[in-house]
Ligand code: SF4
């Protein structure tokens with residue numbers, strides 16, 4: 741559950757999440773980026789590094805690939821995010837996260853949210869919008885698990 745203070749957020753493009761986190765990508769994320777940039781997936785995604793399950797990871801215990809990094813930051817970051825309108829779901833959720841249990845989604849702050857310069861500032865965020873993003877992630881994780889176990 742998020743407190744009223746925690747519901748205030750506006751991205752100020754400080755870049756912390758683009759540098760410190762490895763961003764998992766679902767097949768829908770990859771398709772969306774491909775369509776806009778006409779790149780092959782290998783140009784912008786790679787296998788997760790060994791430390792992925794540590795605190796820099798996002799969604800642990802999955803076979804998801806992550807956005808490539810270049811010079812220590814996401815390949816799509818220059819001064820700002822170059823793909824902001826069609827960025828991955830995980831980027832849309834930060835600095836928030838969620839737990840999902842028995843078809844219920846509970847929003848919370850990401851464990852590294854304190855480093856986000858846009859948190860506790862700006863307007864109230866749309867809880868409905870965050871729920872929709874979290875639900876999409878849950879659906880994608882299920883799809884990913886099914887595909888993986890069928891393979
Ligand atoms: S896609 Fe954009 S918001 Fe997401 S990590 Fe890369 S630069 Fe940052």
Ligand code: SF4
Nearest residue numbers: 751752754755856858
């Ligand atoms: S850390 Fe927060 S303010 Fe900085 S780029 Fe990421 S979401 Fe935006």
